[in-house]
Amino acid sequence: MTAPSRNPSLLIGVAIVIALIGTAILGPILFRVDPLAIDLANTLASPSLAHPFGCDALGRDVLARVLWGARLSLSISAAVVALSLIVGSLIGGAAALSGGRIDNLVMRGVDIVLAFPGILLAIALAAILGPGLLDLVIALTAMGWTGYARIVRGEVLTLREREYVLAAEALGARQSRILFRHLLPGIAGPLAVQATFGIGGIIGAEAALSFLGLGAMPPTPSWGNMLDAGRAFLLVAPHLTTAPGIAIGASILGFNLLGDGIAQAVGHRT
Amino acid sequence: MGAVRKPVLVRMMIARMRRCAWLLTLTMIALTSCTGAHRSPDTIQVDIEGSPISTDPRFTTDILSSRINELVFDAMVRIDRNGQFVARLAESYERPTPTELVFHLRHDVHFSDGRPLTARDVKFTFDSILAPETGTPKRAGLSHLKSVSTPDDYTVVMTTDGPYAPALEFAMQTIVPDGTPLPARSSAIGPPGAGPFRMASFVRDESIVLERNPYFPAPANAPSTILFKVVPDPTVRALELTEGVSDFSENNIQPDVLPYLSKQPHLAISKSPGSSYRYLAFNFRDPYLRDVRVRRAIAYSIDRASIINSMMRGAARAATGLLAPENWAYDGNLPIYNYDPAKARQLLDEAGYPAGPDGMRRLRFVYKTTPEQSSLAQALQAMFKRVGITLEIRSNEFATFYSDIQKGNFDLTSLNWVGTNDPNHYYMIFDSKMTPPHGGFNRGYYTNPEMDRLVETGARTLDLSEREQIYAQVQRLAAEDLPYVSLWWDDTVVVMNRELHGFTPYPNGSLISLATLTLQGPGAAEPSE
Numbered sequence: 001m002t003a004p005s006r007n008p009s010l011l012i013g014v015a016i017v018i019a020l021i022g023t024a025i026l027g028p029i030l031f032r033v034d035p036l037a038i039d040l041a042n043t044l045a046s047p048s049l050a051h052p053f054g055c056d057a058l059g060r061d062v063l064a065r066v067l068w069g070a071r072l073s074l075s076i077s078a079a080v081v082a083l084s085l086i087v088g089s090l091i092g093g094a095a096a097l098s099g100g101r102i103d104n105l106v107m108r109g110v111d112i113v114l115a116f117p118g119i120l121l122a123i124a125l126a127a128i129l130g131p132g133l134l135d136l137v138i139a140l141t142a143m144g145w146t147g148y149a150r151i152v153r154g155e156v157l158t159l160r161e162r163e164y165v166l167a168a169e170a171l172g173a174r175q176s177r178i179l180f181r182h183l184l185p186g187i188a189g190p191l192a193v194q195a196t197f198g199i200g201g202i203i204g205a206e207a208a209l210s211f212l213g214l215g216a217m218p219p220t221p222s223w224g225n226m227l228d229a230g231r232a233f234l235l236v237a238p239h240l241t242t243a244p245g246i247a248i249g250a251s252i253l254g255f256n257l258l259g260d261g262i263a264q265a266v267g268h269r270t
Numbered sequence: 271m272g273a274v275r276k277p278v279l280v281r282m283m284i285a286r287m288r289r290c291a292w293l294l295t296l297t298m299i300a301l302t303s304c305t306g307a308h309r310s311p312d313t314i315q316v317d318i319e320g321s322p323i324s325t326d327p328r329f330t331t332d333i334l335s336s337r338i339n340e341l342v343f344d345a346m347v348r349i350d351r352n353g354q355f356v357a358r359l360a361e362s363y364e365r366p367t368p369t370e371l372v373f374h375l376r377h378d379v380h381f382s383d384g385r386p387l388t389a390r391d392v393k394f395t396f397d398s399i400l401a402p403e404t405g406t407p408k409r410a411g412l413s414h415l416k417s418v419s420t421p422d423d424y425t426v427v428m429t430t431d432g433p434y435a436p437a438l439e440f441a442m443q444t445i446v447p448d449g450t451p452l453p454a455r456s457s458a459i460g461p462p463g464a465g466p467f468r469m470a471s472f473v474r475d476e477s478i479v480l481e482r483n484p485y486f487p488a489p490a491n492a493p494s495t496i497l498f499k500v501v502p503d504p505t506v507r508a509l510e511l512t513e514g515v516s517d518f519s520e521n522n523i524q525p526d527v528l529p530y531l532s533k534q535p536h537l538a539i540s541k542s543p544g545s546s547y548r549y550l551a552f553n554f555r556d557p558y559l560r561d562v563r564v565r566r567a568i569a570y571s572i573d574r575a576s577i578i579n580s581m582m583r584g585a586a587r588a589a590t591g592l593l594a595p596e597n598w599a600y601d602g603n604l605p606i607y608n609y610d611p612a613k614a615r616q617l618l619d620e621a622g623y624p625a626g627p628d629g630m631r632r633l634r635f636v637y638k639t640t641p642e643q644s645s646l647a648q649a650l651q652a653m654f655k656r657v658g659i660t661l662e663i664r665s666n667e668f669a670t671f672y673s674d675i676q677k678g679n680f681d682l683t684s685l686n687w688v689g690t691n692d693p694n695h696y697y698m699i700f701d702s703k704m705t706p707p708h709g710g711f712n713r714g715y716y717t718n719p720e721m722d723r724l725v726e727t728g729a730r731t732l733d734l735s736e737r738e739q740i741y742a743q744v745q746r747l748a749a750e751d752l753p754y755v756s757l758w759w760d761d762t763v764v765v766m767n768r769e770l771h772g773f774t775p776y777p778n779g780s781l782i783s784l785a786t787l788t789l790q791g792p793g794a795a796e797p798s799e
Contacts (some may be wrong), residue, residue, distance in 0.1 A: 023743070039572070040580035040650040042525055056646050057526070199589065213641060218663065219648050231643070233511075234505050236530050 017253025024074045028065035035064040035221045044237040054239040056229065065221035066243050072222050076133065077202040080140040081195050088148025089143065089147065093179075095149070096156035107153065110146045116180035118143040119205055126214035134244025136215045140202055152196055155187045162186075193259055200255030207248050211270070223248050272418055297766060312385055312789065314770065315516040316781075317507045321474050325460030326453045327444040328399050333688055337781045338498065341443030341480060342364050342382075343463030346373050346392065346426070351689055351776045353597060359387060359445065359464065360426075368433035368732055369416075373441060375424040380485035381723050382468035389420035394448040396428075396440075404452060408443075410709035411514055433730050436692040452647045466785035467496065474475040475500055489772075491788040511537060517767040521546075521760065523780050525583035528763070529684040536768050541585055543596040544762040545777040548686040549754040550650075553716045560634055563621040565752040568682075569607035570614035571657040577649055578758055586758040591745045592699070593689055594759050596777055598734075599693040601742040604749040614657040615710075623658075630657040635681035638664050640671045646684060675713055676706045684757065693741040697725035700744075700753055716753040 005029055028035075039059035047054040053062035069201040113121070122143040129135035167184050173181075209215040210224025218225060223244040230240030274365040320333035326341045330336050346360040356519050357363065360373040363730040384478035396418040397770060399408050414434045419427045452586040454487040459469045466488065482488050501507045508527045510516040512534055521544075523531065532539050550568070552559045580587050593600045614623070623631040634704065639647040645664050651661040660680070666674070675683055687695070697704065702717040704710020724747065747752065762775040771790050774783040 036652070038649060040576040043580040045493065058648055059580070105776060218644060218665070219651065232504055235508055236526050256610055258796070 003153055003208045007261050007264050009218050009257045010265055011070070011080045013254055013256075013258030016250060020070065020251050020254055021074065022216035023067065024070040025069065031064060031067060033061045033064040034062060035068045036219050037061075044233060044240075046237075047239055056226070057233060057237075060221075060224075062239060062243050065226055066223070066247050069221045069223045069226060069244060070247065070251075072133075072220070073203050073206060073247075075197045076137060076140070076206050079137050080144060080202045080206075081198045082241045083137065083141045084144035084198065085148050085191065085195055088145040088150075089152045089187075091145070091151035092152030092154075093156055093230065096153040096160075103153070106149075110149050113142075113146050119208060122205055122209060123212065126209050131214050133215050133216060133220075136206065136209060139209070139214075143205065144198060144202065147194055147198070148191065151190050152187055155190060156183055159183050159186045161162060189262075193266070196255055196262055200252040200259065203248065203255070204252050207244075210232050266270065278289070280532045285585070294492040294795075295443065295465055298428060305661070311494045313497055314493045314518060314767075314784075314787070314789075315497045315499055315510075315520070315732055316784070317501040317516040318498050318511055319500075319502055319507075319522050322478070324453065325469060326450075326460065327446060327460070328395065328404065328408060328606065329453070330410070331407050332780070336689075337779070338478060338480075338518075339444055339463075339549040340458070340780060340782050341496070341513045341785060342421065342460060342465045342469055342483075343446065344379070344465045345444045347438060348377070348442060348782075349775060349778075351780075353691055353777075355749065357621065359392075360441070363438075365440070365732075367385070369384050369430050371428040371430075371437055372439070373426040373428070375426065377424060379464050381448075381462040381464050382483040383462040384484060384485065385447055385462075386607070387445065387447075387464050391445050391448045393418045393420050394450070394692045395445045398446075398450075398452075400442070401424075412440060412443075414711070420759060433732050435729055435732055436694040447708050449771060456757060470495075476595065477643045488718055489786055489788055491790060492790055493787065496784060508612045511765055511767075514767065517770060518773075518784070519765045520775070520781065521763055523763065523765055525581070525585045525763075526604045526767070528585070531765055538766050538768050540764045540766070540775060541761045542758045542764075542775045543587060543777060544778060544779065545596065545690060546686050546688045546762075547589055547690065547759040548684060548757040548760065549589075549592075549755060550682060550684050551754055552713050552716075552752070553713075554676060554717065554753075555678060555680050556635070558623075559635070559681065562751060563617045563622050564623075564633070565755070566607065567621070567657060568654070568659070569755045570610045570617070571653050571659070571753060572607075572755065572757070573653055575609065577646070579593070581645065582758075582760075587762040589756040591748055591756050592687060592692075592695065592754075593693055593745065594740070594777065597691070597693070599738055599741040603744045604746055607747075607755070612655050617658065618659075625658045629658050630660060632662060634660040636664060636673050637661050637682045638666070638671055638680040638726040639683065640668050641665055650684075665773040678706070678713060686760070689780075693737070693744070694725070694729050696741070696744050696748070697729055700748065714753060718747070718751060718753075721751070721753075 040053040042059035045055040095103045122139045124126040125139035207224035211228045216222035226244040327339045416429045436685045446461045468481040468660045470481045480496045647663045704712040
């Protein structure tokens, strides 16, 4: 463990992520403007007191949409990472514990999935499943679970040979006790790092899919579809793309710094 | 199911990948723009949204193909900007009997390869379209044309299967040389034509180059070459105009960007009344939409004035019907549905769809659209919600969207009609027999015996004032019974480099006057508004 003062990544990362989560939870409660309410008198309005981030092509408040987009982005990322973590850990753990041919078979399967560029796989799946939030979560999970499977398998294989695990086994501890008492705490650190980076990556991937029209459907505000809709007005209303663009950039930066910080703190190489 | 859906998905993915590619192009233009691009002095660049579907005028039914083919090919008659027929290849024409039209061709016309144009070429063009093995969608449009005969080299006689009022429109078909084979590839350069230009090159999804037809007189100082460049992204088109890369654009710049372009000293913008008609179509196979009170409620719930003023920056006129005020058969004395949500709610209550506790009713419709039109869809969705109607938007790229519409797979949709001239178009869109599998455009399966009687009589009546009365009734019936809700007529919006002069905008958006455009240094006469 290093002292937090010598770990600026962790400090900045925590600050950004807390701010982000706070914004997502409190933002729509404090800034009570309907993100779906169109107001054609205000189309493409520049930022003002009433509309701090201006209005989009249908006169909807951009700030309200960015705030609601934060909720969507964070909840989708959290869902995808949780699902990937569970699926990946189960598959990786099972492979490591069974060993032999099953291990080999499962890990070659992981290699095949990894051979596809992740975002391309997600695009293909999203196109097949059709646009929609649930389909988006499935597509992104299909892209994300392999990392967790690899980490869990690798860590389980090394930890099982450690003296303290062998000692526990020699003392006659049950498999489940070894798993939860001795193996899991060892895997938690690397998994936390992977999951934190994962959230950042998924925020980007979700925005990419929504930008391509494969994610959240209009009128639901998401950062990705806001970028797509604002693209046509780059010349006359750059605030339409700047606001969600900064939101995406800041969140990915925040989660990456946090991931770095955690890695440093738990002494894990990334 | 998978097997059926796959091609659509692949198309969809390709379309989406392309959108990414355009964005890349955008960035690249932004980066390279400071170096500037200079065209050769007698070439003008015109940015277009996509490629024409065909370069052979026997096959062209889409707007882009027609726009470009008009510059390469000529027809016996054409429509001028006031909707009047003007003689082109024909020096005169007459109607000796109700079923016959006689055209006397000019003697001095040549195709761009030097061959003289005679009645044989005209007959060949029409016979080729009428031959079933040609397989052109244009054949359906000539279903009342019985035969084309050529008593001599410069006389053409068209015979219809009965008195047919819009018969003269047949003669607007542009002519290809006798013996022109059917196009082998869709990206082939078209046959030579008798229009002001000849096609020098065609690269699908990239560009088309037109050069002057040496046998067609060109004005002095006219550009010798027109480069049509395919630029699918509207922002890139606007940037290219700003940077002077492209010189001309018509009806493909977003209205919101016009104020920005008007600040560029080298660009002139002109807006003129157009005849392109945007409408909301209903599917009459939906039992709820069959109730005229529901259709009227929908009409009252649309705040057209706001959409036109804000989203379209005023570049449109609120429409009363298919025919624009410039059309000879136009009758504006019609019921108008101005925005009135209270009245809409009252009509829906009367129709038996009371509002629930959340203000919403038992009315839920699927609205099909394309990504380009999705902001209109979202505006309508919000307006319908105010009166308690739920609109579910399904947005697909054009090919999927259009095939859904042709199959009647929608509740509501919005499209536009471009280039309507003869009011007989009402027959094509509202006659109960003209549903898509039968060659017409009645995609909503609208059925009204009175409408059928009127549009069928209108097609057979030759007397102009009688026809005018018939179509006045058609326009009234359409406005009362609402097979369409009329939205607006788009203006013709031209953005052009100030060095170009003499372009005449057409209400139907025709680019024919690119042929008479001249190049002059800055400071010459201002373009007309």
